[in-house]
Amino acid sequence: MYISSLSLANFRNYTSEKIEFSPYTNVIYGDNAQGKTNILEAVYIFSQGRSHRAKSDKELIKFGEDFSRLSLDFHDSERDYTAAMQLMKNGRKNIKxxxxxxxxxxxxxxxLNVVMFSPEDLELVKGSPSARRKFIDSSVSQLYPRYLTSLIDYHKALGQKNSLLKVLRAKGAKSDMMLSVWNEQLAAEGEKIIKYRTDFVKLINDFSAAIQNEISGEKLQISYMPGMRASGDDKDSIYEYLEKNQRREIDLASAQVGVQRDDLHITINGSEAKIYGSQGQQRTSALSMKIAQADYIHHIKSEYPILLLDDIMSELDINRRMYLSQKIRDKQVLITSTDTDLIESTDNTKLFKIKNGSVVREEN
Known part of the structure; x- marks a missing residue:
């Protein structure tokens, strides 16, 4: 899978640009705050349907304009695609x-499958559980539409349940039949989500462990840590556990158990990485997991995703940079950087200099 071109109109700080990419390494460089990351963001939106950093689509529209228009030409082993997207100030979005x-x-x-790797991802090991859940969800959702549907339905029901819990606590209630209705829906969707997440973690553990061993010789292990202690993973066992927690959740006015509290347990050489791992070990593990994310997508689809590396090379030491460069050499990658010396260049590399929202193609 690769992208051949990206066109932007009124997107962020870009008025009108068209970029034609190499199917291999593309280096997008320039000073800070010039618009390098905006290009990766535009590609990411075509994969995930939303920005990885903006809270709303309105932020993506160039200041003073009423709309933003993007188009992307990409290809896989079976066919060619043209994607078009228009973002309106009133919040409407049109995608074809x-x-x-x-x-x-x-x-x-x-x-379109992509893997985004930014400096924040280096906190994947020692960061919050929500970052690790996002890592799972962004991987699985790209490949299994039913997973994303279950995830959306689950969080809708969870929102309704939390609203009800606040009302019940205010009333001093001890239980409610409607709460059982929401628990039943959460159990049904939770069963599906747990199945997908369990399968994903088994594969990502195998891929990550092999990569970590290649980089450092250390033993990395990743295991799934459910956000509840139900007797089983089936919907009846999940429902029973949710019902047992009704009283406590009413008292606290929020859902305390469920897949919204899932996490990953990560160890290095048998010790918990988040607590006992050095910064170097934690960063190596995060790097292993992100590379494994691309391997996971390739394993399922037999197509490598587009790699979006946002100023990541400056955050890695020489050994990790060399390893990452070797792993991405035959794949399409878009790399942003302020320093091109940090990036290995080949005959297939394209260089793009960014300055004040303008793109200049430069000779390698």
Whole structure:
């Protein structure tokens, strides 16, 4: 899988640009705050349907304009695609793939697969559980539309349940039949989510362990840590456990158990990485997990995803940079950097200099 071109109109600080990429390494460089990351963000949006950093689509529209328009030409082993997206100030979004309207996010995510790697991802091991859940969800959602649908339905039901819990605590209630209705829906969707997450973690553990061993010779182990202690992973066992927690959740006015509290348990040489791992070990593990994320997508789809590396080379030492450069050499990658000397260049590398929202193609 690779991208051949990206066109931007009124997107962030870009008025009108078209970029034609190499199917291999593309270096997007320039000073800070010039718009390098905006290019990666535009590609990412076509994969995930939303920005990895903006809270709303309004932030993506160039200041003073009413809309933003993006288009992307990409290809896999079977066919060619043209994706078009228009973002409106009123919040409306129009997306088409090969001139066919896309109305559901789960449909969009099945086309273009990407892996975004930014400096924040180096905190994957020692950061919050929500970062690790996002890592799981962004991987699985790209490949399994039903997973994303279950995830959306689960969080809708969770929102309703939390609203009800606040009302019940204010009333001094001890239980409620409607709470059982929401628990039943959460159990049904939770069963599906747990199955997908369990399968993902088994594979990502194998891929990550092999990569970590290649980089440092250390033993990395990643295991799934469910956000509840139900007697089983089936919906009846999950429902029973949720019901047992009704009283406590009413008292606290929020859901205390469920897949929204899932996490990953990560160890290095048998010790918990988050607590006992050095910064170097934690960064190596995060790097292993992100490379493994690309391997996971390739394992399922037989296509490597597009790699989006946002100023990551400056955060890695020479050994990790060399390893990452070797792993990505035959794949399409878009790399942003302020220093091109940190990036290995080949005959297939394209260089793009960014200055004040303008893109200049430079000779390698």
């Amino acid at each position: 793939i090969n001139h066919v309207q896309i109305t559901k996010l789960s449909k969009l995510m099945n086309y």
